Amino acid sequence: MNNSIYDINFNIDKDKLIEESNHCQFVPINRVTMRLFQLSSKYTKGKKFTDYLNKKDNDWWKRQDSWHTSINADTKLLSKMPETTRILSIFKERLETNEIEANFFTQKVGTSAKMHADVGTACAINFILKGDETPIMFEEDGTFYYKNALINVSKKHMVPEQTSTDRILFKLRILNMPFEEVREKLICTKEPIYVN
Numbered sequence: 303m304n305n306s307i308y309d310i311n312f313n314i315d316k317d318k319l320i321e322e323s324n325h326c327q328f329v330p331i332n333r334v335t336m337r338l339f340q341l342s343s344k345y346t347k348g349k350k351f352t353d354y355l356n357k358k359d360n361d362w363w364k365r366q367d368s369w370h371t372s373i374n375a376d377t378k379l380l381s382k383m384p385e386t387t388r389i390l391s392i393f394k395e396r397l398e399t400n401e402i403e404a405n406f407f408t409q410k411v412g413t414s415a416k417m418h419a420d421v422g423t424a425c426a427i428n429f430i431l432k433g434d435e436t437p438i439m440f441e442e443d444g445t446f447y448y449k450n451a452l453i454n455v456s457k458k459h460m461v462p463e464q465t466s467t468d469r470i471l472f473k474l475r476i477l478n479m480p481f482e483e484v485r486e487k488l489i490c491t492k493e494p495i496y497v498n
């Protein structure tokens with residue numbers, strides 16, 4: 303068992319989530335937005351901004367406009383997003399924490415996402431809504447294809463060029479519970495749906 307990715311089996315309504323993502327505002331993930339996120343997160347203390355990126359990719363992080371994240375939905379917006387709310391509340395209950403945020407990520411066909419660690423996020427549960435023919439690659443542990451998985455986003459990773467379609471991801475960002483602890487909670491749950 304590796305400490306980078308753990309496949310999970312959990313039913314979601316992909317079409318509904320894609321529809322709900324249209325309510326959200328999106329911003330490009332670049333040095334400006336990542337730094338803002340680092341400054342506003344209570345979980346990035348003691349870390350330097352450069353810890354999250356590789357220096358050789360500096361230029362890309364300044365100008366990329368092909369990879370976007372949705373801005374956190376407030377309560378009013380979440381009330382228009384029943385499938386997002388349903389999944390979020392199930393995982394908050396199972397993991398016994400409120401420190402989970404739901405976001406959508408989009409990556410345009412023909413583009414990649416350079417090596418990085420996710421700022422202010424201990425680990426994340428990713429549901430690929432579109433574009434699961436492209437893998438995730440970890441600096442240390444190599445390449446993995448998945449559909450729904452718990453991902454250790456505090457380890458450096460990247461997504462290579464998206465080949466056939468735009469990629470859309472629904473992501474539960476778990477702010478302060480490490481990968482190993484979340485995996486343990488998913489495995490130990492009474493419901494068998496989380497065992498791969």
Ligand SMILES: [Fe+2]
Pocket residue numbers: 418419420455459
């Ligand atoms: Fe990431």
